[in-house]
Amino acid sequence: MKPLRKKLVEKLKNRLGEKELELLENAIDFAEKSHNGQKRKSGEPFIKHPLRVAYTLTKYKLDLNTIVSAVLHDTVEDCSVPLEEIKIKFGPEVAFLVQSLTKISSFKYKEPQKDIFLEKESFRNMILAMAKDLRVILIKLADRLDNAKTFWALEENKKNQKAKETLEIYAPLAYRLGMTDIGAKLEDLSFPYVFKEEYKETKKIVGNHREELENYLKELVPVLEKKLKENKLFLFKIKFRAKHLYSIWRKLQKEEMDIKRVYDLVALRIVLKKTEDCYLALGIIHGLWKPVPGRFKDYIALPKPNGYRSLHTSVFA
Numbered sequence: 068m069k070p071l072r073k074k075l076v077e078k079l080k081n082r083l084g085e086k087e088l089e090l091l092e093n094a095i096d097f098a099e100k101s102h103n104g105q106k107r108k109s110g111e112p113f114i115k116h117p118l119r120v121a122y123t124l125t126k127y128k129l130d131l132n133t134i135v136s137a138v139l140h141d142t143v144e145d146c147s148v149p150l151e152e153i154k155i156k157f158g159p160e161v162a163f164l165v166q167s168l169t170k171i172s173s174f175k176y177k178e179p180q181k182d183i184f185l186e187k188e189s190f191r192n193m194i195l196a197m198a199k200d201l202r203v204i205l206i207k208l209a210d211r212l213d214n215a216k217t218f219w220a221l222e223e224n225k226k227n228q229k230a231k232e233t234l235e236i237y238a239p240l241a242y243r244l245g246m247t248d249i250g251a252k253l254e255d256l257s258f259p260y261v262f263k264e265e266y267k268e269t270k271k272i273v274g275n276h277r278e279e280l281e282n283y284l285k286e287l288v289p290v291l292e293k294k295l296k297e298n299k300l301f302l303f304k305i306k307f308r309a310k311h312l313y314s315i316w317r318k319l320q321k322e323e324m325d326i327k328r329v330y331d332l333v334a335l336r337i338v339l340k341k342t343e344d345c346y347l348a349l350g351i352i353h354g355l356w357k358p359v360p361g362r363f364k365d366y367i368a369l370p371k372p373n374g375y376r377s378l379h380t381s382v383f384a
């Protein structure tokens with residue numbers, strides 16, 4: 068239990084004042100006390116769950132009240148801690164966030180599975196509207212991500228229901244808010260429970276294609292870096308992105324299950340300092356390797372609805 072707590076505190080230490088740090092420590096103490104003796108379905112001590120949820124959220128540079136609410140998010144629902152106590156100890160804002168989270172899960176619990184599927188769009192919108200504060204959704208998504216990792220521990224009928232809900236409701240919400248890494252993880256964690264056979268088949272088709280391509284791509288990086296430097300382009304960072312399994316499966320369905328036709332199995336994400344530099348880099352890349360016709364997309368000039376901005380291209384290499 069201790070390492071997780073330490074990890075969380077240490078991650079935030081630098082950006083917190085003395086008072087704030089004390090608030091965080093108090094929240095963890097309070098959660099530890101409230102969940103004392105409780106176990107998760109997976110068998111581990113319950114407290115690990117809220118601490119992990121809070122830790123996930125540290126990656127998004129959110130305010131302290133969000134982190135504190137994440138630490139406390141299951142105390143009202145699972146430990147019958149009165150909301151008033153949270154309010155007195157941690158303030159009205161934290162109490163509001165915890166209350167909203169409690170409301171969302173009680174609401175979802177009553178919803179029969181069939182309706183979730185029939186009205187998933189309105190269900191998603193209802194969650195968004197109910198939350199009033201986007202931080203509630205962010206905590207909820209981190210919460211679901213952690214729960215999804217232990218879907219295996221649920222009863223048979225619950226497994227499928229929760230995984231479906233994750234795939235249909237929460238993953239799209241994550242994408243809509245621009246938390247694409249969480250969206251992708253939610254999809255891949257739910258995929259084997261919702262589409263058992265398709266999951267197995269996709270795994271078989273993908274095989275080690277991704278690894279092979281990634282190794283090849285790694286050899287190209289120095290070539291690209293050299294060329295960018297020659298053109299005085301300041302490279303902020305360069306990252307590999309391997310397409311996640313669920314997304315490959317959706318693509319495969321459109322491509323007659325031919326893995327060779329999934330062009331973006333692996334990709335490079337090149338981050339530059341200035342917007343203009345992106346266009347310059349694109350020209351350099353197309354000079355090095357021929358672009359695949361019809362694959363270029365300018366999301367800088369035409370950002371995605373969630374604000375995502377970048378240039379996409381596929382090249383023959």
Ligand code: MN
Pocket residue numbers: 116140141210
């Ligand atoms: Mn939870």
